[in-house]
Amino acid sequence: MFSHRWRFGWDRVSEVDLFADRHETSAETLSQAIRAAMSEEPDSDGSVLFGQLQGTVVGLRYYTGVVNQGEMVGLVRQPQNPYDRNAVMVANIYGNQVGHIKRELAAAMAYVMDNNLAKVDGVVHWGTKNKFTMPVMLSFWGREENKNAVIECMARRGYKLNTAGSLNQHKDGEKEAAESVGTPLLLHQKQALSWMCARENQSALPPFWEKRGELYYNTLTCFSTKDIPERVRGGILADDMGLVSDIHTCTYFTHICLHTLSSNCMLLPGFKSVKEKFDYAVMLEIFVYLFVCADVESSIPDTVDDPSARTTLIICPLSVLSNWLDQFEQHVCANVKLNVYLYYGSERNRSKKFLSSQDVVITTYNVLSADFGNKSPLHGINWLRVVLDEGHIIRNPNAQMSKAVLGLKAQRRWILSGTPIQNSVKDLWMLLAFLRLKPFDVREWWYRVIQRPVIQGDRAGLQNLQTLVKCITLRRTKSSEVNGRPLVSLPEKTVCVEQVELSQAEREEYELARNEGRNTIRRYVLVCLYMLRQHCCHPDLLAKISSDLGATATPAELRERLIEKLRLVLASGSDEECSVCLDSVRLPVITHCAHVYCRPCIAQVISTEQNVARCPLCRSEIKTSELVEFPQEEMEEENGTSSEKWRTSSKVQALMGNLLRLRCEDSSIKFLVVSQFTRFLTILEAPLREHGFSFVRLDGTMSQKRRTQDSPAIMLLSLKAGGVGLNLTAASHVFLMDPAWNPATEEQCIDRCHRLGQTRKVVVTKFIVKNSVEENMVKIQRQKQDLVEKAFGSTNTDRKTSRIDDIKSLMEL
DNA sequence: ACCGCCGGGTGCC
DNA sequence: ACCGCCGGGTGCC
Incomplete structure (x- = not known):
């Protein structure tokens, strides 16, 4: 398992690295519709591999779906199967049925799958040529807490999950990035445009597909098919917003289209060349040409194309609708008759005939999803091209908008987005699904092949993801370079910093507020840490109080509670240090601003000030009358109240275990037990007594008489008590019950017995609670x-x- | 022979 | 499926 932090790290790394170095172009093909039924949301990120199991696929002779060696297969429940409601169907990437999981195994799997206890993956490693049945390696994935239930459930039906085996079922990618198609000599716009043109027209294979003999083979899933995988006619334009214009992406988009045209010399007769002189008016003419006059290129035979499709549908957020309209209004020449229709508002024309006769239809995501499922004319039209502006809007696949967008029929698809991945790898799936990039448009495959490996830190998975994104995305930034030259030349930018001085009054108020806040937080953090450290030793060390400072408290309330906490902490024997004498606090008092000092120290500070005394730490005003102190009685009372009923703790157990074992080995050995919590030492007395250990306390709470009685086996020592010079060479084994801030303090303590006069080997045992502040x-x-x-x-x-x-x-x- | 054994027909869920 | 299972044919050695 990877730690949470680690996973998060990968997620972030992928986000950063994905778009590094992206001005290279690549040629892949595109796809058309693949509407597989299996698109249940994978219950993603925390998945762990429960185990694997060799299963059998039966009934091969009845189905046409074939698989290759090593090919991933999908497992789909068929609760409606008339012969067996537990049926589990086996299908290849294109959704062609291969067979069924044999009955008994299916019954066991059905339970696990239907109750969402695990996701099951299948890979066929061998036996792909079999006529009747073939073996399939099943992997069970799910949340840790379901692991045992799944293993048990399968075991009950006689299927033993192999949990020991290695989990590298991912053979790592031999995949190289697709060959660059870009012409390095072009300007960045041209480069972008030729890229776009290529994306709409080229016929190269999509990422991870290659031709093998007569077949097309997917190197990640090992699936192969006779038919050329459908091309993705489009992609993601993720150029940095600042790159081309500050107006809007649509400007850039049209911009790009302009260059596409000019670089490809596809101007209509009568259009002027725009290679040199280039303004938005001309640009829009080109836009008209490229996006409106449909058959941009027909050199590639495409059976899926509907030649009658002529309309480009642009979907954008309402906020930028006007930008698109402005662009069209401003830049379309009078002599170009371009039908642009704004599909918006209650009076919108819902006629399919009318809409599909337009050149451009513009609408919003909201209108689209409102229409969806309600005799939506937009969904009945075969669009030439669909453009999603601010495409990251549809990153949540469960949103109505996203479903509405996926339901559109189009030949070419584009996504404009400055931030295609906003939070995590997951965001990318919708975009791939919209582009219909096979086989990742089916959620299950995306999840298995990319998302899960990436999230679990698989390097090959990350590399695959990068390759994938690289193939369909164009992203450059202002600082991108082409052949060592900056991509764009921008006017010089100067950033000046002018320093402003606060007035004295402002400054004083500011400092006051700052110190107040900072110190409150610091103190609170310290208190929290202190409590955690107490927890590590024994739960009863904690004073029983409501434990939060409350998010909505006023500063005054906050201070009150903070002081209260400090009181409790000090009352249970703190190692707080006094900022005046820099030693452990003696006779502690707490100021109104929640700082702790020795009473004599702070009294001296106050007395030396003529007028207003200020806190040495935060410079708040302090008065003797406001100091909160701790009478000795209170500390003892605290002792008494919290020890209603003795109980043990893991650390107590650890100590006792050691003591008993060592006493058996050598009954003459003497121990020094050290803690900074005196109350912890008190707690330890009970089990020591119970097991017949003689002991003394060296922290002053024990009376002098008992200290001098005959030589005890154990000495209980408070880390800071006892003072210097205490010679404890009688002890040869030191137990440090809890770590100190300062290693030197521990060293001093150990040196009390590891010094001249010691005759035995000295052994020191430090107890550290795993996975805690102590570590x-x-x-x-x-x-x-x-x-x-x-x-x-x-x-x-x-x-x-x-x-x-x-x-x-x-x-x- | 109300059996056992043999060999052909057959075969997912 | 070079299996298992079913059901008909058959029947000392």
């Missing part, structure tokens, strides 16, 4: 040690800032 603290300790080794002597200010960095890295910010 992160250890990392930070290590970094600190590295730092210390590299450069000696860090100042106090360094210490302060690094503390904040510690917090950041702890929270993985």
Whole structure:
């Protein structure tokens, strides 16, 4: 399994890399309709492979669908099958039936599939020439929590999922990017245009298809077919908005069309050449030619083409509708009669005959989807070309708009979008489906072959995705270059920065607000971390209080609660440090601005100020009367209330396990048990007593008499108590119950027994809770040690800032 | 022989 | 399917 972060990383990487280096052109073919029935939403991203199973496809003799060695097959439930309601049909990429899964296995699979416990993939590795049955390797994928249910369910019916095997059922791509078709000597527009023209007219194979003998073979799915895979006549124009104009994509689009024409010398008689002089008026004439006069090129025989189709349908968001209209109004020459119809508003002409006699019909996504399923004239017309402006709008395949767009019949399809992928790889599917890029227009195949591998971090999958996108997309940016020269020349751009000074009054208010906010957050973060650390040791260490600061609290409320939390934290034995003496806080008090100091330290600060005393940390005004302190009684009371009923914790268990084992090995060994939470030491007393360990506490809470009684087996030590010079060489095994911020503190502690006078080997055991702040603290300790080794002597200010960095890295910010 | 055995017909779901 | 299964033909060795 990959961690969440890792997966996310890949998702993002793909987004970035997909469009890198995209000014190269490529020639593939296009496709026409493939409307396969299987387009259930794959319950995507968290899928893991449960296991695999060798199954049997039966009834081959009754169907025409054939498969190649290694070919992926689809498994489709047929609940309506008259012979068996559990039937599972097996089909190849084009949806041709190959056979059925044999009955008993189908019964087991039906349950799993119908209850959405797993998705099942099939690949036929051998036996493809069989006449009656063939083996199929079935892979079960799904969410982790369903894994056992699926394995059990299959096992109950005698099918054992092989869970051990490797999961590389993806043979990695031998696929090279399709050959570039572009002519490097062309200007970038020409390049774009020749690309567009090529996309509408060329006959090369789509990505991942190649000719093998008489057959066309898909290298990713291993499917082959006698018929040439349908071409994708169109693609995605994803040029950066700033590249050509700031007016709108439609301008750019028409722009591109202009160049397409000029570069291909396809001007109508009577049209002037536009190679040199080029303005929008001419451009639109060209647009008219390319987009309106239908048969742009007829050198390629295409049986699917409906020669009567002449209309281009443009779908755009309402907000840009007027841009398109403006473009047409401004730039269409009077001598060109171009029928442009705006299909919008309640009075719109819904006649199919009328609409299909237009040159251009413009409408919005909303109108289209409102019409869809309601005798929509738009869906009854055979369009010459459909253009989706701001095509990323339809990235959600479940949206009505998207379904409406997919239902359009067209010979050529274009998507204009500056951001074809907005959030993740998933966004791309709708675009491919709209373009009818086989076999990915069927969701299932897209998911199996591209999306899942990419999301799970498969490099080959990512590469395939890149190849795919590259083939159908044109994307350049202002900084793109062609043959070492910038793609476009823009007027020079200068960015000036003018600095503005705040007035003194403004500055003071600003600083106040900033400190207030920053310190509140810092303190709160520290408190949260502190609580997590307590959790790692024992749940009862936490004071029982409502645990959130509330999102809607006012600053004053926030402060109140913050102070309350600090009180609780300090009351349970904190290692907070005082910013005045830089030592552990003694006699802690909390200021109104929620900072903690030793009472004598802050008292001294206040007394040295003549007028207004300010907090050393945030410079808020502080008054002696507002200091909140912790009477000794309160701390003890806290002790008493939270220990209603003793219970154990994983860390307690870990310690006891070690102690019991070591005592068996050598009963003379003496232990030092160290924690920074004195209450944790108290909690430990119970099990120690229970197992007959004699112990003393060295944190001052234990009376002097008991300390001097006969030599105990265990010494319980508070990390910061005991002071310097304590000699504990009697102990030879140290248990550090929880990590300290500062590795040096731990070192000091260990040195109390690892010093002159020690006769035994010293063993130190540190307990670190897996997958918790404690692990992160250890990392930070290590970094600190590295730092210390590299450069000696860090100042106090360094210490302060690094503390904040510690917090950041702890929270993985 | 109300069996066993043989060999031809047959075959998905 | 170079199987399994079914049902008709057959019947000591």
